[in-house]
Amino acid sequence: xxxxxxxxxxxxxxxxxxxxxxxxxxxxxxxxxxxxxxxxxxxxxxxxxxxxxxxxxxxxxxxxxxxxxxxxxxxxxxxxxxxxxxxxxxxxxxxxxxxxxxxxxxxxxxxxxxxxxxxxxxx
Numbered sequence: 001x002x003x004x005x006x007x008x009x010x011x012x013x014x015x016x017x018x019x020x021x022x023x024x025x026x027x028x029x030x031x032x033x034x035x036x037x038x039x040x041x042x043x044x045x046x047x048x049x050x051x052x053x054x055x056x057x058x059x060x061x062x063x064x065x066x067x068x069x070x071x072x073x074x075x076x077x078x079x080x081x082x083x084x085x086x087x088x089x090x091x092x093x094x095x096x097x098x099x100x101x102x103x104x105x106x107x108x109x110x111x112x113x114x115x116x117x118x119x120x121x122x123x
Contacts, residue, residue: 012029015029063086063087064087064099065099065104075115075117080116099116100116105118
């Protein structure tokens, strides 16, 4: 998040150059904000795609498994919850536990430091 904050302030400063003289150009800041909005829409679309692929009558396990199968690299329970917004914390947790028991994913760390990785992408 720190990098994003830094880019925000740099873009804002760029758009403010010449403000006191009435010669500033707001386009860099407008482009930056439109980029953020586009990123949010793309992320939302990705989340909807996960829900659609898992189907209306899917179990929480099916929804989380679809998310896991489309994820490369490590992820946390929080990541799974954000990408499976129709599910509650306990549903995501039990689905992740079942996926670990089945050997589909590997849990690393404990407690809040725990994260998961698909077994088929482990180095």
